Amino acid sequence: MTHPVELPRWVDVAVLPAVNLALALAVAAIVVMVVGFQPAQVLALLVKGAFGSKAGISYTLYYATTFVFTGLAVAVALHGGLFNIGAEGQAMLGGLGVGLAALGLAPHLPMALMLPLSVLSGALFGMAWAAVPAALQAWRGSHVVITTIMFNFIAAALLGYLLVNVLKEPGNMAAETAAFAASARVPGVHAVMQALGIDWPRTPLNLSVLLAIAAAVAVYLTVWKSQPGYALRAVGFAPEASLYAGIRPPRLIMLSMAISGALAGLVGVNEIAGAHGRLLGEFVAGAGFTGIAVSLIGRNHPVGIVLAAILFGALYQGGAELAFEIKGFSRDMVFLLQGLIVLFAGAMAQVAAPWLARLVALFARRPAARVAPAQPG
Numbered sequence: 001m002t003h004p005v006e007l008p009r010w011v012d013v014a015v016l017p018a019v020n021l022a023l024a025l026a027v028a029a030i031v032v033m034v035v036g037f038q039p040a041q042v043l044a045l046l047v048k049g050a051f052g053s054k055a056g057i058s059y060t061l062y063y064a065t066t067f068v069f070t071g072l073a074v075a076v077a078l079h080g081g082l083f084n085i086g087a088e089g090q091a092m093l094g095g096l097g098v099g100l101a102a103l104g105l106a107p108h109l110p111m112a113l114m115l116p117l118s119v120l121s122g123a124l125f126g127m128a129w130a131a132v133p134a135a136l137q138a139w140r141g142s143h144v145v146i147t148t149i150m151f152n153f154i155a156a157a158l159l160g161y162l163l164v165n166v167l168k169e170p171g172n173m174a175a176e177t178a179a180f181a182a183s184a185r186v187p188g189v190h191a192v193m194q195a196l197g198i199d200w201p202r203t204p205l206n207l208s209v210l211l212a213i214a215a216a217v218a219v220y221l222t223v224w225k226s227q228p229g230y231a232l233r234a235v236g237f238a239p240e241a242s243l244y245a246g247i248r249p250p251r252l253i254m255l256s257m258a259i260s261g262a263l264a265g266l267v268g269v270n271e272i273a274g275a276h277g278r279l280l281g282e283f284v285a286g287a288g289f290t291g292i293a294v295s296l297i298g299r300n301h302p303v304g305i306v307l308a309a310i311l312f313g314a315l316y317q318g319g320a321e322l323a324f325e326i327k328g329f330s331r332d333m334v335f336l337l338q339g340l341i342v343l344f345a346g347a348m349a350q351v352a353a354p355w356l357a358r359l360v361a362l363f364a365r366r367p368a369a370r371v372a373p374a375q376p377g
Contacts, residue, residue, distance in 0.1 A: 007356060013301055017297055045326065046321065050315075054200055056318075059203055061205050062203060062270075066271060067287060067290055067312050068305060072291075074295035075301070075305060076223065076232075077260040083145050084148055085289075086149065086264075087289075088286070089129060089148070089152035090129045091267035091268065091284045093158075095265075097122045101121040106184035114184050122269050123266055127258045130257045137257075138249070156281075175281055176281070185274070185277050188205065189205045189209070204275035206274035207274070215263060219302050295308075
């Protein structure tokens with residue numbers, strides 16, 4: 001059995017993910033050459049599409065906002081010892097909560113009240129959808145990976161049914177609701193910039209990006225700087241030992257999944273209240289699963305997750321530029337790059353760790369990092 005290598009915290013959080021990313025890019029460059037493209041040209045166009053214009057930056061940050069929410073959702077559950085695969089479904093239910101609040105209350109409330117209610121509604125709906133798998137794990141022993149996957153399909157079916165049979169706008173051929181009232185729309189960044197006298201292109205980027213930053217700060221303070229956060233990490237790291245400290249794992253399972261579901265539910269604020277202005281069926285578009293990769297690359301830390309979310313936002317936006325600029329280059333190549341990043345950041349995350357441990361020991365002039373003892377089971 002291969003044992004994980006212990007590295008200094010700064011190496012594990014910053015250097016190892018950067019090395020894994022470089023390895024993924026190197027392998028991707030080889031694949032690009034094999035299929036007949038120039039890696040330097042592909043990389044240059046990808047960076048240009050993601051960061052080479054105001055519109056590109058805006059789209060990159062728009063995608064990154066959603067990935068911050070789902071990445072944080074996965075990370076909080078992982079710190080509690082749970083692998084929440086259900087951020088996709090929890091985000092769908094969060095969007096449903098945002099949509100119901102907007103359709104029911106926006107015609108009667110000003111924006112100052114409507115937007116906080118939308119945030120609260122999205123978080124509560126996502127939390128409620130995560131609570132059932134959490135309870136099944138905590139008190140019935142049903143594995144949260146299986147139940148959250150199943151709940152993704154149930155969420156998609158529920159949202160589809162409501163959009164087709166209950167909430168669909170009359171006369172509209174598409175399965176979507178009527179447009180929200182202005183008070184339920186999160187202001188776009190372009191509108192704020194124009195109000196400040198700055199010319200900025202109209203894009204889906206909206207002030208939910210500030211909510212994502214606030215969520216990252218709140219997760220850091222909760223998980224690392226509070227007593228419940230310490231108990232949460234204790235249960236995730238050593239559930240048997242936490243019992244001797246008087247910590248009750250079922251409560252912490254519920255807490256971690258509740259926070260995780262609430263964070264995933266905030267996707268609805270960015271996508272439904274911010275970008276689309278109406279409730280529709282495919283607004284999550286795999287962001288819940290991308291959040292798994294974002295969390296792994298970010299080493300389950302809010303700062304790393306924000307950086308990883310920007311990386312994946314750049315891949316999404318830059319991939320569109322590549323497909324447009326290079327004949328024969330499809331978005332499938334971008335998905336390949338994403339897959340390689342997930343491979344090196346997840347399944348092969350420790351491949352470079354022994355080499356880094358030797359380098360750290362060499363520069364520090366001390367023995368190489370010790371090997372952690374094997375975990376029971």
